[in-house]
Amino acid sequence: MLLGTGTPSPDPDRSGPATAIVVNGTPYLVDFGPGVVRRAAAAQQNGVRGLAVVNLQTAFLTHLHSDHTAGLADLILTPWAVGRNRPLRLYGPKGLSWMTDHVLKAYREDIRIRSNDKRRLGASGYADGIKVDVHEIAPGVIYKDRNVTVTAFAVDHGDVPQAFGYRFQTPDKTIVISGDAAPSQSVIDACNGCDVLIHEAYSLKTFATVSPAYQQYRLKHHTSSRQLAELAGKAKPRLLILYHRANPGAVGAPNPEETVLQEVQETYDGKVVTGHDLDVF
Template identity: 45%
Template sequence: MKTQLVLLGCGTPNACPNASGPASAITYGEDSYLFDCGPGIVRQAAKAYHQGIDALSMDRLKYVFITHLHSDHTLGLNDLILTPWVLERHEPLHIYGPKGIKAMVEHLMLAYQADIELRIHGFEQADAKACQPIIHEIEAGIVFQNDTVKIEAFAVSHGEWPCYAYKIITPDKTIVISGDTCPLDLMIQKAKNCDILLHEVYYAAGLAQRTPAWQKYHASMHTSSYALAKIAQAAHVKLLITYHRIYHMNIQDNHEDITVKMQERDKLIEQEIREIYDGALAMGKDLDVYE
């Protein structure tokens, strides 16, 4: 068996036509562990399954770990709770996340209460227990461990509410997933010599063209290409993968070829990183698989 990192969505809050909301999966054998739950996560998991990732079949989507409660990282939660259940997942979904995740999920379940009741008591006779998620509000430390996988949450900085990155250790890989964060020395410590660091990033030159207010916001909430390069170089990561790339361009303008513009910005972000970091580097795309 081998560990696989599957990028289900590399996007941001922008409604980008070729990047689903932030979500990734780590698989080992028949087991899968999801990290963040952006829009489109279930359909993306289905695509990956049909491309040969058996651990992402609907009945195996049992664990999700949320970095923070921003909408772009959680809008897929109702889909993940209900769709695999409708497709006959016979176990409840375990949801791990910061304080506030319990209230969020309880409200989602109330919103769909009529649908749930009809599916359970109507013609479908669906499994009542399997649709009730098990919620774990976490603090920093080891939040999950079984015979093959250990998952540690550690606090990062992304505004005023609790946010966590995750360090996942399997028999053959150590992978760190940043979530959204400004640059931290702790990231260097936790990612030291890891096999893969999956980290958010913004285009530094692009931010310099924006208003002072936006510059202040992004500099305090996210990680620039140069700051990320310093982290990866200092941590000696074996592979740096960027996702949740903030391009600082108008993705909503349909007069532009967005795909071409994003490819251009990817190259520019890569150039900025390469000014400092000389290790292995990938600009992650939806449905990329890394082993």
């Protein structure tokens, strides 16, 4: 399920990047952009019971850019405030531990006050629910339980030291998420006929409108619609979902959804859709 499909631009219709893989009622998050917890609550109200806020206990981070991490405090604190009684497990690149430690320090007064309140109210497990178990990862299998096997793979995201995509193997499906990435052979290898490939893209139409310097930035960090069509032709997913649609860089600038989709379809004949917040696949 797509919880957030946005970019750094504050589009009111798209929360920050966040994807939920829900297996047997258990959610696994990829990224935690702005609005992640409220989008999960909205999903529960829409009938996805596994996304009850207190169930948000396992999350994977693609990279440390702020649009993918600005919901970290929310993910740590809000589910705990309303009853999560188990530690939050986080998996991601080097630097995630430092970030998490400083979020906890920044909110230590809130945590102290709420812990006292929970103790007086007789809440169970409150001391565990605020804990965060962080794992800084390398490519390979990084997580496994009865529902999923999660494999991390490195992707090319320009100057970002560590950027990962993730492959989720469930009992009946294989789902691959690119994260932010320029065209990367690792995505093709991870998918290799997967059921679902969720991949970022930008429009060649908007690419032509930005400065040469910004064009070079895009080429290093992201994947154009035409490049994605070529990549998907090699990866051969049963369903390609476009998300994290890069915009021209200016707040409020046009970000043509149908144009990106049409550009991909010009040279890719597989099944492809544009993702929106709260879409279920």
